[in-house]
Amino acid sequence: MEFGPIFRSLLRSRARVILIVAEVALTLAIVANCLSLILDTRAQLARPSGFDDEHLIAIQTNPFDDRLRDQKVLDRLVDQDRRTLATVAGVRAVSHTGLRPWERSGNITAVRVPGTHGEPARTQSAEADPGLFDTLGIPIVQGRGFTEAEYDHGADAPLSEVQPVVVSRALADALYPNGGALGKPVADAEETQRFTIVGIVDRFYNPFGNTSEKVMFQPARSVGFDFGSRYLVRTQGNPAPLMPQLEKALLGVEKGRFVQLRTLVDSRDEFHGRDRLLVASLNAVMALLVLVTALGIVGLTSFSVAERQRQIGTRRALGADRLAIVRHFLLENWMVTSFGVVLGVLLAYGLNFGIVTWVAGAKLSLATVAAGALALWTIGLGAALGPALRGARVPPAIATRNV
């Protein structure tokens, strides 16, 4: 291989070499960091809630008619709503609950094992009726759910009474790291209220505060004139077509209120909206950047081929075959690209250090950098191939002209 002559000829066209090296290096640095940001964000986007998101509708109702200021009327209305929603064709399960999946909203409370001191565990807490677990599609893996009697009694229960609760595995483990949480007591941070764990669910993920996997469900009706009431409906098929019927059914029961319906998939998409936009933006930037760089390499290699027509002609006249010419230009390009890649790896780590320090994000992994380097090598060679082939077509006769 003619490394020596190629290297010496590179030294004669320093401007071109510096340009390609700089372009490749910067491109690699940017691509590696974009990839790293994308992988980091993707991991969060892929996290499932554990619920049957695709078949769930969240309904928020808010009363405005003065008749509904009476708490007893509202309580009765909730029972009517639950019955009515369950009768709509295509509905699989209905729940009245304070849980707001994918809405970055709800209650966070601090709980502890009674009698212990130190940092309490922070957890989401939500009121639930007996139908919640069926509606979300999360089975109770240990213990039991709530009874209708517990739910009916829950909201009016005095503070002194020990309430049954269902918790997620993450909360159970946080409170009782050695296992066996079922049947054990829990209290709020100041121990004014006591609970007993009667059931544990395995699957629960609702990003909110720093408590995404921890939840404590209490059996209680949650309805008030100022905050309304909330239902989750699980459908047999596609939930969207059922929404007008559900709205009509609820307004048929009581029209002195607002009813808002939303599929869980919509809420989830909105929740992920900015992250998805980020991933799309990074992808677009990467693709355009690679395109620009590839065009640049094509352009520069073309000029170098055009400049050296006579030189190619001479080599061909002296016996070099076409393959030798192609090899020459590819090798030359590979050497330049390699300089760029080496410099680019350093730059990538430098840029990553800057981004992690001053902005945010994850550290660059070796695999990401390696993938970026490999991609740039391939792109560099691919971009040089066209001009090199064109160079190989220069006829030997060129060498004899204009001398």
Added chain:
Amino acid sequence: MLLYNLRLAWKSVRRYPVLSALILLGIALGVGVSTTFITAYHVLARDPVPGKSGSLHYVRMNSWGVADDPFRQTPPPLITWRDAQELLKSRVPARSTATFASRGTVFPPDGTRPSRQSLRLVTADFFPMFDVPFRYGGPWSREADARPETVAVISSALNDRLFGGANSVGRTIRIEKTELKIVGVLAPWRPRVRAYALVSDPLGAPEPVFLPLALTGPMELRPAEFQMSWRTPAPGEEKLPYASRLLVNEVLFVGFWAELPNPESVRAYRSFVDAYVTEQKKHGRFPHPLNNRVTSVLDLMAELKVVPPQTKALAVISLLFLVVAALNLIGLFLGTVLARASTVGVRRALGASRWTIFVQHLVECELMGLAGGILGVLLSLAGLAVLNRVYGDGPKGVAFFQLDVPMVLAAVVLSLLAGAIAGLYPAWRICAIPPARHLKSQ
């Protein structure tokens, strides 16, 4: 001379159409991508209350009562109703306001179906503090806060819906059970970052209704955004009227802003807040070490990361993209320029000076830069339209990210700069070539 140079540039574009298109595309992509993401960053990071962000200060204090204190480092983002009422009495700040968001049913005057709206509870000072623009009428008076009077300020969108856009000052609307007199209608107003709601939902739209804070008790308005409490209500407390409950409960839901025009007043106000908390400690409140914060708007924005870090990262990355595009350009220009070396040789031999040749090629590069820049701005409009599908206020709402004059100017300067940087070296190379070398080979 310029005209002659422009004509030469046009000729060279026509001679290398594919290459010229590539150059144009390169600049357009570079300027388009960087303008898009720098605009996204600029819209979020710029001063949300121009000229006043330095003087508006947010007040935080740690009233958390139990032994377990999640706010050891940073005090909670909101304060209690009772503390807000005490702070409002201070005359140290030029202006001050306490605020929270609620929700309520608005009954149209014509008796049609009511609607549920977000409400913002504020004091009279709020409007001048945050430069809220009015179309009709104006804010209520400080006396209206004190009494309190049943008055309201509504947004221009709500005024359009309820009153067909007419001047509705003096008319009344009913919210929940209270009849309120409209004293002001806002001009269309959509700050991209709501300085007054930094801790809850800074990118949301302003509420359609503003009410005097003192109506909270009488109208029984509950906080609709987040609230925190460390204390379970004492027995019997739930039975008290709402207005009295507000004065004894320890629920944190109020944001507090003070306008402090100079460093002396900031210092004076800090010692006032410290003195207030020390005084409260005597009554058994504020058990934790003194940890009060009086923070300016821009500092609070930085602390709360109102600009998502990813937006910053993208702005940096897109600037580097522009650098790559410019490097690319140098290469392409170098190619087109050197390909014409023999023509230049003839021109030099016929008497053109180096300077003439240099200027000629620089003009050509600048022309390409400018054309690419204009194309780039158009591209960034498309890019921003994509971003707006996620950030905007719904399909008919305001486009969240918009190019403003400074950003367009920045894009033009950027593209001229790219043209200059990319053109200098090739132009210098071509004018430095001795004419004889190229004449010889003809």
